[in-house]
Each structure stands twice: as structure tokens, then as C-alpha cells.
Amino acid sequence: xxxxxxxxxxxxxxxxxxxxxxxxxxxxxxxxxxxxxxxxxxxxxxxxxxxxxxxxxxxxxxxxxxxxxxxxxxxxxxxxxxxxxxxxxxxxxxxxxxxxxxxxxxxxxxxxxxxxxxxxxxxxxxxxxxxxxxxxxxxxxxxxxxxxxxxxxxxxxxxxxxxxxxxxxxxxxxxxxxxxxxxxxxxxxxxxxxxxxxxxxxxxxxxxxxxxxxxxxxxxxxxxxxxx
Amino acid sequence: xxxxxxxxxxxxxxxxxxxxxxxxxxxxxxxxxxxxxxxxxxxxxxxxxxxxxxxxxxxxxxxxxxxxxxxxxxxxxxxxxxxxxxxxxxxxxxxxxxxxxxxxxxxxxxxxxxxxxxxxxxxxxxxxxxxxxxxxxxxxxxxxxxxxxxxxxxxxxxxxxxxxxxxxxxxxxxxxxxxxxxxxxxxxxxxxxxxxxxxxxxxxxxxxxxxxxxxxxxxxxxxxxxxx
Numbered sequence: 001x002x003x004x005x006x007x008x009x010x011x012x013x014x015x016x017x018x019x020x021x022x023x024x025x026x027x028x029x030x031x032x033x034x035x036x037x038x039x040x041x042x043x044x045x046x047x048x049x050x051x052x053x054x055x056x057x058x059x060x061x062x063x064x065x066x067x068x069x070x071x072x073x074x075x076x077x078x079x080x081x082x083x084x085x086x087x088x089x090x091x092x093x094x095x096x097x098x099x100x101x102x103x104x105x106x107x108x109x110x111x112x113x114x115x116x117x118x119x120x121x122x123x124x125x126x127x128x129x130x131x132x133x134x135x136x137x138x139x140x141x142x143x144x145x146x147x148x149x150x151x152x153x154x155x156x157x158x159x160x161x162x163x164x165x166x167x168x169x170x171x172x173x174x175x176x177x178x179x180x181x182x183x184x185x186x187x188x189x190x191x192x193x194x195x196x197x198x199x200x201x202x203x204x205x206x207x208x209x210x211x212x213x214x215x216x217x218x219x220x221x222x223x224x225x226x227x228x
Numbered sequence: 229x230x231x232x233x234x235x236x237x238x239x240x241x242x243x244x245x246x247x248x249x250x251x252x253x254x255x256x257x258x259x260x261x262x263x264x265x266x267x268x269x270x271x272x273x274x275x276x277x278x279x280x281x282x283x284x285x286x287x288x289x290x291x292x293x294x295x296x297x298x299x300x301x302x303x304x305x306x307x308x309x310x311x312x313x314x315x316x317x318x319x320x321x322x323x324x325x326x327x328x329x330x331x332x333x334x335x336x337x338x339x340x341x342x343x344x345x346x347x348x349x350x351x352x353x354x355x356x357x358x359x360x361x362x363x364x365x366x367x368x369x370x371x372x373x374x375x376x377x378x379x380x381x382x383x384x385x386x387x388x389x390x391x392x393x394x395x396x397x398x399x400x401x402x403x404x405x406x407x408x409x410x411x412x413x414x415x416x417x418x419x420x421x422x423x424x425x426x427x428x429x430x431x432x433x434x435x436x437x438x439x440x441x442x443x444x445x446x447x448x449x450x451x452x453x454x455x456x
Contacts, residue, residue, distance in 0.1 A: 054322050056354030060288040067295065068315050076308035080299045083311055087296050094282050125353065126284030126376045143389065146374055148354045161371065163391075 008173030009121040011195040058124035063090030098135040103219040108140040150178035236401030237349040239423040286352035291318030326363040331447040336368040378406035380413040
């Protein structure tokens with residue numbers, strides 16, 4: 001029944017969010033003479049949300065939003081050295097070593113011959129392609145699909161493009177908001193594999209009546225797929 | 229014979245490059261106390277090329293590279309106000325009014341029922357989607373395909389995904405390097421519609437033996453397609 005399995009990338013295949021939170025923490029310390037740490041995070045989130053429609057998701061937009069927030073928080077006193085530090089931290093996000101989450105490679109190995117596998121992400125294309133390459137997981141996947149957002153309309157468009165029926169598609173991801181609910185809404189399948197750190201923006205889930213399967217670890221996917 | 233026509237976006241469907249050159253010029257004036265205008269452009273291009281593999285193409289990476297160049301050129305003296313100005317100019321690139329190139333809409337109107345039309349671009353997904361929406365041309369296109377680069381391998385992968393033969397695909401674009409030569413190399417069709425302003429990076433074309441058609445304006449496409 002299932003023909004194509006889509007995997008979210010960040011915090012589903014590999015660790016991502018902690019690197020973003022770590023950068024935010026370092027910026028908080030850099031700006032602590034102007035504002036307490038948690039207020040810096042609040043301001044940053046506010047500016048990220050304001051810029052989201054313009055920048056989309058990913059490390060480059062995140063870095064630009066941090067710079068904007070930093071100039072504002074410092075009352076225009078941000079120094080050239082601090083700007084360089086923020087740019088360097090932003091680049092580090094794009095070159096972090098990839099730490100694949102436990103069980104992922106085993107699962108991909110077990111299912112690769114039975115399904116077509118696709119990475120579906122709303123990050124930056126080049127960043128996600130580079131990460132997939134650095135991860136060494138790229139040979140498991142048919143291609144990377146970059147979507148500007150993960151609303152139901154984006155999934156139904158994608159399923160159309162893949163030329164399958166919704167019920168033949170299964171999405172796996174750590175975000176209830178982005179990887180599970182919108183997929184169920186278009187009549188496709190989704191399984192939630194939570195990660196301990198979730199970006200505030202992904203936590204804003206509206207009320208819903210969907211039932212879905214939550215796995216404690218991605219290994220548990222194998223027996224589930226056998227029953228499908 | 230031709231089933232799908234791919235259109236490059238920037239400087240093929242609408243004006244783009246002049247906005248980038250204008251921003252570069254403004255940065256040059258901002259930094260003229262440190263370096264003559266043309267040296268600023270040289271430095272900027274050098275840093276853009278160094279960051280290309282990490283950032284990919286598009287306005288966000290361009291803005292980050294400008295910030296990096298500006299701090300370096302100013303010897304770390306870049307002020308908070310100047311950083312804000314660069315961030316604002318970068319955002320302006322993402323919100324410029326779209327000026328559709330002459331003839332484009334007429335051509336799309338004439339061919340939309342005979343071919344599947346796709347936008348193929350290496351810019352930022354969200355930026356290109358927003359531009360397509362602002363242009364009002366979105367209803368002509370089946371979808372936007374974002375590629376991390378426009379090498380032959382990217383076109384052959386795309387043609388595979390579209391499930392057609394290379395000879396059934398035609399690419400139209402202003403860049404010989406990105407829109408014409410790599411397409412011909414994979415056995416597909418390409419037509420060159422030059423634009424008067426071309427980014428230095430796109431001018432670096434290697435020697436080749438390909439013959440291709442160059443149109444002075446996109447209107448000339450209609451009689452050409454009738455003969456195909």
C-alpha cells in the first residue's frame with residue numbers, strides 16, 4: 001500500500017535544533033550587557049517570526065534575523081567584531097558535523113529496497129543537500145524535496161507530483177505541526193517520532209481530532225511497516 | 229516533440245540583476261571612505277564566490293556575503309547603523325516590485341495550453357515563489373523547480389523526475405552558462421534569450437562546440453515553436 005516514504009531531515013534524520021539553540025545562547029551572552037538572556041531569545045523569536053514570510057526557513061534567514069535583533073537590542077552599538085562573530089556562528093550552522101540519530105541508518109538500510117525514499121524539508125536547499133552529503137545517507141534517498149512550508153496544500157501538491165495516491169504516501173518526522181497533522185489532513189499517512197528539543201514555532205499546534213502513531217525511537221518503524 | 233518548457237526566472241521572466249548591481253553600488257558608496265568603488269565590487273565578488281558552496285545562490289546569501297565584505301573592508305569599523313542599512317537593502321531585494329520583461333506574458337499565454345510550463349531557478353525557494361506570486365504569472369506554471377546549481381547533472385536529474393525524454397524538454401533562459409550549455413549537454417533543447425545585464429559569475433563560460441538559437445526578444449519564441 002505504501003509506495004513512497006518521506007522523511008523530515010532536521011531532528012528526524014540528524015541532530016539540528018540544539019545547534020540553533022546553542023547559537024542563540026551564545027548571542028544571548030554576547031548581548032547580556034543590554035538585555036537578560038531570556039529577553040534576547042524572546043526578541044529574536046519575535047523578529048524571526050516577522051521575517052518568516054520573507055526569508056523562509058533555514059540557517060541563512062536565521063542568521064539575518066539574529067543580526068537584525070542584535071543591532072536593535074544593542075541600540076545600534078553592535079560592533080564590527082560582534083557582526084563578524086554572528087556571521088561566523090551562522091556559517092558554523094552550515095558546517096556542523098552531522099550526528100545521525102540512533103537507529104536511522106539501520107531503518108533506511110532495511111526499507112530502501114521496498115519503498116522509494118524522499119527527504120522532505122523546509123530548510124535551505126543547499127544547506128540540506130550539503131548535510132545529506134556529509135551524513136553519508138544520500139544514497140538511500142531518491143531526491144530531496146524542498147517545500148516553502150509544510151501546510152496541507154504543500155503535501156497534496158507534492159503527492160500529485162510524485163504521481164501516487166495520498167494513501168500510498170507515508171511521512172515520518174519529529175514535528176507534529178509540520179510532519180504529521182498536515183499529512184493526515186490530506187488523507188496520507190504519518191508517524192510521529194518526537195525529538196527532545198523542538199523549536200518554539202513548531203510547538204504551536206492547533207486543536208485537532210486526528211489519531212496518529214507516536215514512536216519512541218525510529219527503530220520501531222520496522223515492525224509497523226511490516227503490518228502495513 | 230517538446231512536452232515541457234522550463235523557464236529560468238531572474239532576467240528571463242522579470243528584471244533582477246540590476247537590483248543586485250544597484251545594491252552593490254550603494255554598498256560601494258557606503259564604504260567609499262575605505263576603498264574605491266570598483267575595489268569594493270571586486271572584494272564582494274571574491275567573498276561571494278568563497279561562500280557560494282556554503283550559501284548557494286539567492287538574496288539571503290548575497291546579503292550575508294555583503295555584510296562579511298563590509299566588516300572586512302571597514303577594518304571592523306562597520307557601525308550598527310550601516311549593518312541595519314545593509315540588512316534593509318537585502319530585504320528590499322526580497323520585496324522589489326516585479327517588472328515583467330516585455331513579451332513574456334504574451335508568450336506564456338500563447339503556449340500555456342500546448343506545453344507544461346515549469347520555472348527552473350537556482351535562487352531561494354521562498355524568494356522565487358514570492359516573486360512569481362507578485363508577478364501574477366504563477367497561474368501559467370505547473371510548479372517551481374529549485375535546483376542548487378545548473379550543471380548537466382542537475383538537468384538530467386530533473387528530466388528524469390519529470391518522466392520525459394531529454395529531447396522532449398526545452399529550456400529558455402538568459403544565461404548561456406546555466407540555462408543553455410548544460411541543457412544541450414544532456415541532449416535536451418535550449419534557447420538563449422540574453423539580457424543586457426549579466427552577473428560576472430554567469431559570464432564565465434568554457435569553450436564549447438554547441439550550436440544554439442539566440443533570440444533578441446522572447447516574442448520570437450512563438451514562430452520557433454511552431455516549427456518544432
